[in-house]
Amino acid sequence: MSKEQKPQIVTLDGVEHDANTFTEQQLNLLNHCIDLDRKINSTQFQLQQLQVGKDSFLKLLKDDLAMTQPVQDVEALGGTD
Secondary structure, three states: OOOOOOOOEEEEOOEEEEHHHOOHHHHHHHHHHHHHHHHHHHHHHHHHHHHHHHHHHHHHHHHHHHHHOOOOOOOOOOOOO
8 A cells, every 4th residue: 555645835936846746856955945944044043143242242331431431521622612
């Protein structure tokens, strides 16, 4: 008794294909595409985390610098007439 496989539909450029009919080469290429999509999404997520982390550290640096550096008086610098 042979077991019938359910169609595994893959849509490329609006055209549906049954992955069960793919050659080994086509399956390999499809698996590369799927893996790369997963890696791209993971990398974008990590990039968001890195950007937020950098922004936080930059804010901490600015806040610390603002507390340790004297505020210059605008009038003493010859400004605002």
